[in-house]
Amino acid sequence: MRVGIIGAGPAGLYLGYLLRKWIDPNIEVKIVEQNPQDATWGFGVVFSDQALKFLEKDDKETHDFIEPHMERWRDLTVNLPGATIPIDGVGFTAVGRLELLLLLQERARSVGVEAEYNRQVTDLSEFEGYDLVVAADGVNSLIRNTYVEEFGTKIEFHPNKFMWYGTTKPFDTLTQTFRKNDVGAFNVHHYRYAPNNSTFLVETDDATYKKGDFESMGDEETVKYFEELFAPELDGHPIITNNSYWREFPKMTQERWSYKNMVLVGDALHTAHFSIGSGTRLAMEDVIQLTKSLKNNPGDIRAALEEYEEQRRPIVATLVDAANTSLDWYTDFAQHMEMDPYDFVYSYIKRSGRISDARARMVAPSFMQEYDARRESQ
Numbered sequence: 001m002r003v004g005i006i007g008a009g010p011a012g013l014y015l016g017y018l019l020r021k022w023i024d025p026n027i028e029v030k031i032v033e034q035n036p037q038d039a040t041w042g043f044g045v046v047f048s049d050q051a052l053k054f055l056e057k058d059d060k061e062t063h064d065f066i067e068p069h070m071e072r073w074r075d076l077t078v079n080l081p082g083a084t085i086p087i088d089g090v091g092f093t094a095v096g097r098l099e100l101l102l103l104l105q106e107r108a109r110s111v112g113v114e115a116e117y118n119r120q121v122t123d124l125s126e127f128e129g130y131d132l133v134v135a136a137d138g139v140n141s142l143i144r145n146t147y148v149e150e151f152g153t154k155i156e157f158h159p160n161k162f163m164w165y166g167t168t169k170p171f172d173t174l175t176q177t178f179r180k181n182d183v184g185a186f187n188v189h190h191y192r193y194a195p196n197n198s199t200f201l202v203e204t205d206d207a208t209y210k211k212g213d214f215e216s217m218g219d220e221e222t223v224k225y226f227e228e229l230f231a232p233e234l235d236g237h238p239i240i241t242n243n244s245y246w247r248e249f250p251k252m253t254q255e256r257w258s259y260k261n262m263v264l265v266g267d268a269l270h271t272a273h274f275s276i277g278s279g280t281r282l283a284m285e286d287v288i289q290l291t292k293s294l295k296n297n298p299g300d301i302r303a304a305l306e307e308y309e310e311q312r313r314p315i316v317a318t319l320v321d322a323a324n325t326s327l328d329w330y331t332d333f334a335q336h337m338e339m340d341p342y343d344f345v346y347s348y349i350k351r352s353g354r355i356s357d358a359r360a361r362m363v364a365p366s367f368m369q370e371y372d373a374r375r376e377s378q
């Protein structure tokens with residue numbers, strides 16, 4: 001079998017590894033990546049402890065290979081004007097995006113798969129004659145954009161703007177800081193992903209973005225603006241950029257996940273807002289299922305692709321729905337900030353629509369005890 005993969009992100013690299021490891025060590029795998037081997041956009045990515053379990057269950061070896069490189073902590077902190085409220089959490093882990101890619105490159109290399117770097121695929125004809133062509137090329141997928149009608153792609157952009165920064169300040173927990181100034185409201189997701197590095201992801205609503213005229217503010221000036229606004233959190237540490245620019249998060253659906261011998265995986269297929277931290281997990285789970293389906297249907301690519309979609313679609317839909325509900329909560333975060341801080345945090349916990357009160361009492365007992373006590377005393 002000959003498999004062409006566009007993109008050496010988590011989905012592409014892990015698929016290259018799994019195809020040879022689980023199906024046949026002689027499968028021809030060609031991966032093409034536009035970026036250099038040792039570079040990527042963004043900073044760290046976070047997983048919930050539970051989210052890593054998927055990997056442990058299906059591929060303990062890779063789980064055990066990645067796990068020692070992760071930062072971990074248990075709680076989450078919500079930092080509001082005048083109140084810092086801890087939420088006892090289920091536990092989180094994080095890893096630098098580049099570190100994860102380097103680890104996955106090593107996994108791929110262990111089965112003889114080496115991606116070709118520094119080359120952007122612009123013409124799909126280079127994959128003519130391949131049995132399978134996989135779009136692991138992220139949110140702006142060439143394959144998906146070429147066959148929009150065939151995949152039935154619908155994309156809608158969320159009005160909030162976000163900027164993916166990092167910093168050298170190592171934060172103790174995953175922290176959500178919410179701040180207002182004369183321009184409007186801002187939120188930062190910040191967490192440690194290496195002993196001396198944290199993700200520092202700034203988000204703002206459209207009204208604030210326009211009022212602050214961030215569109216015409218230069219890169220350095222924007223960094224300076226946020227270093228001043230978040231000086232108490234940054235504690236003298238600088239904001240670091242890495243291909244950081246204002247973006248809007250897309251909500252995306254596909255009517256079909258494959259067309260002929262081409263298939264979508266990872267961010268090419270779906271997006272899950274970073275507030276629920278599941279995009280990387282989804283991408284890796286997609287290729288686990290795709291590999292299983294190819295193995296279950298030897299010599300019949302179409303049957304394998306149909307099985308892949310049938311198995312994965314309901315699971316992806318549940319997570320993406322939760323991510324989109326969480327994303328919608330952020331649209332109105334400035335209004336939510338008008339609430340009493342404990343009500344705000346309660347609303348934050350419930351933002352994905354997946355957490356009942358009973359579950360909240362299980363996963364965050366200390367916070368819920370305090371919240372319930374305050375409600376009763378009102």
Ligand SMILES: Cc1cc2nc3c(=O)[nH]c(=O)nc-3n(C[C@H](O)[C@H](O)[C@H](O)COP(=O)(O)OP(=O)(O)OC[C@H]3O[C@@H](n4cnc5c(N)ncnc54)[C@H](O)[C@@H]3O)c2cc1C
Pocket residue numbers: 006007008009010011012032033034035042044045046047119120121122136137138139140141142164201265266267268272274277278279280281283
């Ligand atoms: C701000 C932000 C924060 C996030 N935080 C988290 C988090 O905390 N936890 C989490 O789990 N997920 C997070 N994610 C999501 C996560 O980054 C993605 O879900 C994940 O990277 C998807 O993996 P992928 O391999 O499908 O795509 P990508 O990682 O996007 O990889 C696609 C690759 O394809 C390459 N490529 C694209 N087009 C071409 C081409 N034409 N030719 C050659 N190469 C090409 C790209 O260079 C890239 O390397 C976050 C995303 C964003 C935007």
